Amino acid sequence: MSVPPYHVGMSDEITADQVRQELEDVEAELAELRRLEGDAQARRGQDTDSSEGYIEPEEIATELTGIAENEAIIDTLEQRRERLQERLKSLG
Template identity: 65%
Template sequence: MTSDKTADQLRQELKDVEEELAEMRRVAGDVTARRGQDSDTSIGLQEPEEIATELTGLAETEAVIDTLEQRRERIEAQIKELS
């Protein structure tokens, strides 16, 4: 139960969420930077399926980021209540 958590436990949870957010943002940035780039063996065309897969992956990553940001806000509010 959340009310049973100590401020130190909440701070650790917040730190973990921040680390997850940083990693997810890095992944999203990598995907965005690679979007549309061809491999060395490519003839210059990207298959529609590849584009769809990249966009789906990016959308899923952004959804996870949104969820983590909401979780971070809840943890910050809980810490504030304990202070």
């Protein structure tokens, strides 16, 4: 789901506008992942219409794994955002 860094043709120079665009992309991806995480947290442990109050352990494990993976991606994107912000500062 992550967007690869911009590749700049023959020149290795990346402009401030390119870094800003990549930063905007990371921010949008973070917002979406946080929304999905909130939805998953809200659904966690809820009974389905057909359930009788019992949730299969496998279903719980799958939900928890998905939440943990999402949190790991968010952490990675936050680190990437920090690097981009620093790079943007250095570009002036």
